[in-house]
Amino acid sequence: MLDVALVSLIKNMSEKAGIEGAIQYWSRVGENLAKRIGEEAYMGWPSFNVALKEGRTAYSIEGDVVALTDLAITDVDGDVVGYIYALETCVFTPTIERIRYSVGEIPEADRAVAEEYNNTVQNTAVCNFCVIHQKFRSEVSKNITVENQPLECVQLANRGFRGDTKIAIKSLEKIGINPEYVRSLLRNYACVYGILMKGARLRGKEEAD
């Protein structure tokens, strides 16, 4: 109920605080959630991936996340510094369905917030809720270590409930993954992101630099 009520408020919030204000609100919510959820430490990528599979990591709050262990991210020396992960169902989907059957249409402000975010922050949002959980993932990564190394999360691709997709070509180039491969992942998954060691010397990044 709370989720549906919040969506019905987006329009009101955008009118009062402006679209930019709504983005700031959502970003702060993502940031606060990451802060409140606490720190985590893993001995290595296998233990992190098992924790993720069992729903024990902070990322698991978003739902079932699959570690695509065939898609390791490697650095210039060929060492594994991260993996690609995929969220099976968009966190917003159950809310959207509930709105469809209890209220009717999604407020136009939903799309307006996403578009403004794409133009001013990063071009990766398919709906207004992307603002919260992309910020959440990015902030929560700072509180998690693998082999004593802090992590960073890179948004790679996502598919909205309207069927529209976003592919972060530059981020994919940096980690050396073919965008077409990630596009095909969107047939099965709603959101694809990379989790890697912060500051890793990535092959693609070196080439780009």
Next chain:
Amino acid sequence: MHEERKAQLGEHNPFVDVAAYLFLEDIGDKQGAAGMNNYLMSLASSLAKSMPKEEYSSWDDFIDSLQKGESIISAFETVRCPTNNCVVTQTCPFTRGWQEYTKRIGEFAGIHKEVAEFYNATVKPGAVDSQCIIHQTFRSAASERIKVGGRPVRYAQVEAVTPNADDKRAPEEWLPILLEKAGITETELNMTMRNNDCVWILYPD
């Protein structure tokens, strides 16, 4: 929303629920209990106003629709009606969100209870925490969108218990009137509250 549809849609996402609570806490930090209360009430009212109006030819039709989950007032909860005016919510629709919050974040922030104290003192004494404010305001605003036999429907809160077992019953001086409208005794209310989360009444204006 029809009961079968509710079952098909399944549970909502914990991320969205927890994010929503934190959003409200952010409002509370900036505007205090009074500002947060205004926000909660406005959130619930605008939700009800965004839902379609309803008309029923008889009270029986309305109660039937209510219990099937087809009325806007029971869109977010599963209810049963032991009498024509008494409505019982078996499980508070906020239970899962609260459980996810306490599981992943920790103890429910104090502002959620502080705002209820403000609401009880200034609006209506019936809320245990912020969730009750949203829920009770929604029910009240939703009932105003329903007409039965051309007459508006009115809502009143009798008792609520939250997932952490905090309870709020209508003030002693109001209780006999509310129970009479509900068509149940105080003993029956006590018995109902053993297995359910909320008792409220609906009656024609």
